[in-house]
Amino acid sequence: MADFTQTIAAAYSTEGPALDLGRGVHEGAVSPQAVVTVPLGMMTRHGLVAGATGTGKTKTLQGLAEQLSSAGVPVFVADVKGDLSGLAAPGATDGPAVKRAAELGIPFTPAAFPVEFLSLGGIGPGVPVRATVSDFGPQLLAKILKANETQEQSLGLIFRYADQKGLPLLDLSDLRALLTFLDSEAGKAELTGIGGLASATVGVLLRTLVGLEDGGGTEFFGEPQFQIADLLRVAPDGRGVISCLELPAVQDKPVLFSTALMWMLAELFEELPEVGDLEKPKLVFFFDEAHLLFDDATDAFLDSVTQTVRLIRSKGVGVFFVTQVPKDVPADVLGQLGNRVQHALRAFTPDDAKALKAAVSTYPTSEFYDIGALLTQMGIGEAAVTILSSRGVPTPVVHTRMLPPRSRMAPAGDVDAAAKASPLWARYGTRVDAQSAREMLAARLQPAAAPAAAMPAPAAPAPKPTAANRQAGKAVAGGAAILGQFLNSRQGKAVQRDVVRGFFGLLKKSL
Ligand SMILES: Nc1ncnc2c1ncn2[C@@H]1O[C@H](COP(=O)(O)OP(=O)(O)OP(=O)(O)O)[C@@H](O)[C@H]1O
Ligand SMILES: [Mg+2]
Known part of the structure; x- marks a missing residue:
């Protein structure tokens, strides 16, 4: 058998800037030299973050968002539970993040990131995002x-x-x-x-x-309709702004928020020029609870989603879908997602077992792991990773103990105050009601009825x-x-x- 550390280190090594995902694990032990990274430029090849509840999907997202921001790349995240708001505050200097860094043999430096809090139409805290x-x-x-x-x-x-x-x-x-x-x-x-x-x-x-x-x-x-260019900002210190769409207040309106996310993606698609492959993405978009978008979708709708995902890459935008099991995402879309971070899956029910089998079948065989066993046995904050290397070829699957986020792994303090202090609040804070169909019909018809x-x-x-x-x-x-x-x-x-x-x-x- 080939040497695990050497194989992984070679397969994941890159020349240019890259995001650090974590360290490879083999036969139960972390290998500090088996560094698992994804080249920054490959973030436009899209990705999937999947896994059962509580396995570490959100923290994976958080870590990716942090490193993108540090590299000067603006990020958009759908913050379904509100825990990603912690990006705005530095992480705790005691607790699981510190422990994780020690396991991986890396220093832990807490950091806060430039965050813009958004909300859907002003429901809950955050600068209101509206569309006509x-x-x-x-x-x-x-x-x-x-x-x-x-x-x-x-x-x-x-x-x-x-x-x-x-x-x-x-x-x-x-x-x-x-x-x-x-x-x-x-x-x-x-x-x-x-x-x-x-x-x-x-x-x-x-x-x-x-x-x-x-x-x-x-x-x-x-109105005012949200201008999508506001997602593409860079902070004065050169870090990419992380736009956190706060969704806890609309968790019971899943179809509304998932569709609104798709609208934002469509806007990006329309507004951005063609750029081809970039060394550094213009924006990376994390679409949480992505299965909601595909539930009961018509064929025409699915086609449009597939098209957008396929074509938006050439506009320099990477899209990551986050969901519990890969089969939540239709095969045509799944086929577009070059990077995969698969956290543990559970196999409690016959349905789970079927989903697990389907997930296993999408991986090539591995010389280091039994994929079925790996997918059910990984610990929290660990994932089976395969990405597109800088040469554009899929890397071998590696059981990865993920890096800890540097920001807080819990909700931020006062999201409402932070949003109201933002310059965007002045532009979007208050709804305006311009002359439109209702008033036109009303004004004309008033004398009649x-x-x-x-x-x-x-x-x-x-x-x-x-x-x-x-x-x-x-x-x-x-x-x-x-x-x-x-x-x-x-x-x-x-x-x-x-x-x-x-x-x-x-x-x-x-x-
Ligand atoms: N990379 C990591 N480093 C350290 N701890 C982690 C890491 N990932 C996850 N954890 C631990 O696991 C807990 C759960 O992680 P997380 O909230 O990301 O799960 P999730 O998959 O998003 O769950 P849900 O589906 O319920 O939203 C975290 O609160 C943290 O304690
Ligand atoms: Mg989560």
């Missing part, structure tokens, strides 16, 4: 509405209609106003002009909208939709005879904008 409905696009919206293929296509038609008629869809009240109109007697006449849109489908969409409004959509959709009190002035903050103003919306659209007149007016044309935005520029054209 039109920018989010019909496909992602369909995904959060749990729409089927037909409903997804219908949404596409509705977005195009809004675009043609110059009705900006900014927040959910705009979408509700438009759907309500299309569901009304007057609106039904319009449907014939919107090829293939069934009245029944409009009704279904209108009903499913309630769930999204109550499920965080009211807060998330609207609407009680004036139900229609706020354009500058007023968007009220939370209540049963009462949902009803009012209905009444407004009920008197929609004037709509056609308005839609053809110059004002209608003037506000026309490209609201037919597909998922990724690709789709934009074909829609």
Whole structure:
């Protein structure tokens, strides 16, 4: 048998800058010379961090984020449980991190990192990230509405209609106003002009909208929209800013946050120029609880995700999916993930055993390990690692005892105060409610049906939709005879904008 330390050290050695993952373990012992690294440039070849609960996935993420930041690379992390906020504080000088460093034979230097805390639409602490409905696009919206293929296509038609008629869809009240109109007697006449849109489908969409409004959509959709370039910042000391999207407050809204993450990725894809392979990524994006994105996804949606992941690499962006078992990620996406950090899997139930078998089958045979035994027996904070070497070839699997994070392995202190002190707060802290579809429909239709009190002035903050103003919306659209007149007016044309935005520029054209 080849010498373990020599084989690993050679397979993982790099010339250029690299991230240190940990040290190889063989026959129960750490080998301090078996240094396991991943070249910085290979972080755009994407990756998977998987493992059962409590096995060390988040700490692995934390360590990668720290080292990327130190190398000047901006990082985005989805902080589902809030524990990644600890990146903003130095680690404890006693405790598991120190012990781990000693086991690996390396010094432990605690450090805090430049962190920007974000939140979804201001739900929970963090600078609010918002998107307009039109920018989010019909496909992602369909995904959060749990729409089927037909409903997804219908949404596409509705977005195009809004675009043609110059009705900006900014927040959910705009979408509700438009759907309500299309569901009304007057609106039904319009449907014939919107090829293939069934009245029944409009009704279904209108009903499913309630769930999204109550499920965080009211807060998330609207303006000011988050500018994705704000994820690409570097701190004055040259370290990459780590944007932590704080998700604990929306843990019960998993489809909303996973879809919002995909929107951010889509934005990056659209905004960034082609750069080819870089020595240093522009951004590395960690997508936690990634399985949520793929649950019940339509084929069209999965195609878009696969496409984005494939193509975003040439924009200098690396994407890491974090999930419990690899089979949570569809094979087409999995095939794009060059770097794999697989923490321990459990095999308690027959389903677990099946997932384990599937995971084992994705590894080549190893001259040092029985992969099935390895995957179930690794300790906490250890992982089976295989990466793409700087020559672009997969490295042999190595049982790795991972480096400890240098920052705190627990939530940071005051996330709220930190977010409010950020310069981004001035730009995104307060919602604005511009003239949009709802007000346009309302203003025009007011004399016909609407009680004036139900229609706020354009500058007023968007009220939370209540049963009462949902009803009012209905009444407004009920008197929609004037709509056609308005839609053809110059004002209608003037506000026309490209609201037919597909998922990724690709789709934009074909829609
Ligand atoms: N690299 C590491 N060095 C030192 N300790 C570690 C390391 N990784 C994990 N641990 C220990 O294991 C604990 C659990 O790790 P972590 O929170 O990363 O698990 P997880 O896989 O993210 O779990 P969950 O699925 O529940 O979120 C940590 O609190 C820490 O004590
Ligand atoms: Mg975790």
